[in-house]
Amino acid sequence: MARISVVIPLYNEIDNVAPLCTALSDALGESDTEIIIVDDGSRDGSAAALDREAAARGERFKIIHLQRNFGQTAAMQAGIDAARGEVIVTLDADLQNDPEDVLPLAQRVLAENLDVVAGWRKNRQDGMLLRKIPSRIANRLIRRLTGVYLHDYGCTLRAYRASVIKGVRLYGEMHRFIPAWLSTLTYTDRIVEVPVRHHPRRTGQSKYGITRTFRVLVDLLLVKFFLGYSQRPMHFFGVIGLALLSIGSAMLLYLFVDKFGYGAEISGRPMLIAGVLFFLAGLQFLNTGIVGEMLARIYHESQDKKTYVVRHTVHLDPPA
Template identity: 35%
Template sequence: MNISVVIPLLNEEESLTELHDWIARVMQSNRFSYEIIFIDDGSTDGSWKIISELSLKDHNVKGIRFLRNFGKSQALHAGFEKAQGDVVITMDADLQDNPDEIPELYKMITSDGFDLVSGWKKKRYDAVIKKNLPSKLFNWAARKTSGVKLHDFNCGLKSYRKAVVKHIDVNGEMHRYIPVLAKNAGFSNIGEKVVKHQARKYGETKFGIDRFIHGFLDLITIWFLSRFGKRPMHLFGALGVIMLFIGFGFALYLGVDKLFIHTKGRLITQRPEFYIALITMVIGTQFFVAGFLGELILRNRTDKRRYLIKNELNFS
């Protein structure tokens, strides 16, 4: 199979039929063998009914329905797990991503040798204050922190070599950082393509300004995981050594001062240096304990399903 199109969605009943027909037209005109995997992330409208109807008319349509809303990352994870195409393409279900970009995205993977190609919505039709400015700030911070030189990390329109989606673990809200996850997994040939962005045709966006706050917090998380995820003691142990060194330094100073310089001065417990030494040594010990706990958790971790599937369509 040439292409798997993975589409996570939440309450997008108005756009699904039009999106399916558009994708099918592009695939058939280019003679691609394909599958379209819709992942219904707990929709409360008629989205699943429409997906079911499409699957009856078109055997290339497959559906996954979550028991409730688990989030876009979990939806992508489920779609990646089922995808069979040599190239996997993700897009949003709101018709803001253009299916006419699919052939070029496919070519960049199969002919140009990229592991992952991320879309860049250079000209956007979102509200400037609500999405554009926070998005630019977010993308700048992501570039500086991760070292991945992309203009638009959060663009839903991306193409992947099959091996990439089968070897990365998209969880929490890490869908924004899939290029970073791919780089950390060893897939460093990451490209970018300017793609056409379209104004939303139906409904309203499901994301608010709070997603950018979550995005920055996730950015800190992924920086930590990429640097110290497999060796937490390297971070916490280093911080512990620094704090203990400071604490022992103050303790040594107080001891020398008391024994040899001001033998009849104030009690050690009346001096602020005593409390600095005490607090830093306690904090240093806590850092060491955190490092040990991190190592223990890492070595005893078991994988656990992060979402529950209610229904599936057309998966053999």
């Protein structure tokens, strides 16, 4: 089994294919590594170029071709599923991440018994304030909401302990939130961040624009919910439901006393409508919590989805 697996999602990077493979071969040398490049349905000839490079460089290189463009998160998941190493390192294919940083990050996971070593592009070379400023705002917001304090959530260059990263499933555009997801399976002090090199893009075009900031914000709300309540949705919906029920009940009780104790007319009062709406909304949230609990139980039992990750097992033979 390869001790280190390098996973690289790639989409329409034909000009970077050969330089990337060369840089990886030079950086990894004779180390016990496998290189998994996932072609995410490229349409510019990258697929054929990858096949040529893999044929020329030997069995260390493994190329996975997806049927169409599924997105970076799905491509990364495909590579993680195929990885056999004890440590899995992810990086971008545009050579802005430096392959020379791969081994130091992976070796730190092994040497210091960590679960995640995340890259920090301390000196970013994007050269666009319109990308840097929203990125800094998003990073600060993610840190505050998830409790995982990394400077750079947008850096793909990260090293993961395989037993931990394989415990989560990635979908949508959740690749940037992986450290936050993993905080549900490990302690945050096993997630560290180190500065890494960052280079300006030399060829090709960036696949990201300013619009991704809005998608990040939407995904962040989903991440926040799953981090805190994926296994106990009743705690989320139930609290809201009880609060709304209490407000609605208090309003209706007040009107009941006003009507039958003092003979007041309540049929045309806005409080009556508001009280009924709050009461019904509270019931709806409680029902949603119950359904969520049932779905969570069905999901974990039907998929045999474990709610824990085994770090290692010590087996001692009984004395003779």
